[in-house]
Amino acid sequence: MSANRRERTGFWRGNSLSLVFGAAFLVVLAAQAVAGRAEFNEQLAVEGLQQVGFGDYLMSSDFAVDVxxxxxxxxxxxxxxxxxxxxxxxxxxxxxxxxxKAGTESEREQKLGDHAQSDSPRWASTKDWRQALYSRSxxxxxxxxxxxxxxxxxxxxxxxxxxxxxxxxxxxxxxxxxxxxxxxxxxxxxxxxxxxxxxxxxxxxxxxxxxxxxxxxxxxxxxxxxxxxxx
Incomplete structure (x- = not known):
């Protein structure tokens, strides 16, 4: 197996949770758009109004508010x-x-300030507003x-x-x-x-x-x- 193939395999496996749920989100969003347009056009038909195309529905406030x-x-x-x-x-x-462990825990437990490690995020090792912000980011x-x-x-x-x-x-x-x-x-x-x-x-x-x-x-x-x- 080539190095490139191993890297591709590692990327997909290492990010499979976010990739699968991201793809599922797009599929369901598209399905919602199809179903939503059908329902919207049914309402327009009842009121005797002209139906809308798929592109127009995607740009409509009706679709936006449902999402x-x-x-x-x-x-x-x-x-x-x-x-x-x-x-x-x-x-x-x-x-x-x-x-x-209720509460925000100690700096040692959270690896903050002097307890930050070499691979800790940079702002975790600071002792000012950056640490406070990143701690709640x-x-x-x-x-x-x-x-x-x-x-x-x-x-x-x-x-x-x-x-x-x-x-x-x-x-x-x-x-x-x-x-x-x-x-x-x-x-x-x-x-x-x-x-x-x-x-x-x-x-x-x-x-x-x-x-x-x-x-x-x-x-x-x-x-x-x-x-x-x-x-």
Missing amino acids: TENWQSEFLQFFLYIFGTVHLLQRGSPESKPLH LGLAMAVFFLFSWFAQSVSGVSAYNDVRLRQLQEPVSWVSYLASSDFWNRSLQNWQSELLAVAAMAILSVYLRQRGSPESKPVGSPHSATGVEG
Whole structure:
């Protein structure tokens, strides 16, 4: 086997998790676009209006709001989970830290400052704002993605909402008015509650159930009381 072939094999195997889920995301997004256009055209047909092409639907506010309302709830889930698990614990769950490690942990445990290693990220060895920022960069990134996608949902949502109102010969509403509307909050809250339920279910079910070989599960033979142990 040539060196190039080994490098290609190593790349695909070493990044298979993100590559497979990234590809699956694109496939499902395309399928959503097809199904969404069909549903949208059915609504237009009922109202006696001209149907839209696939390209026009992809550029529509109807498609944008359906996509972004799901994105923002997913990023909210990870933001809350990343920050919440710093201090919140679940006895017996691999999704929780060991019970004696609640909190931000010591610099030695986190390999910060003087305890940074030669291969540690550069900002981990600093002792100023860079270390403070990098120490929270994952949660902050999720918070930024959440806020950005929630804002995008509100902008595309008010456009889609006003399109419906105009077809019904009603006055459009402003973006600020839409933020206080039941449509905006129904779209947001119906996704938030499902994400919170999924996190809670994962945290408690992983105490008693197992998935052999998965890092999201404890080793199959671990006792139910084992906390912060991954397979």
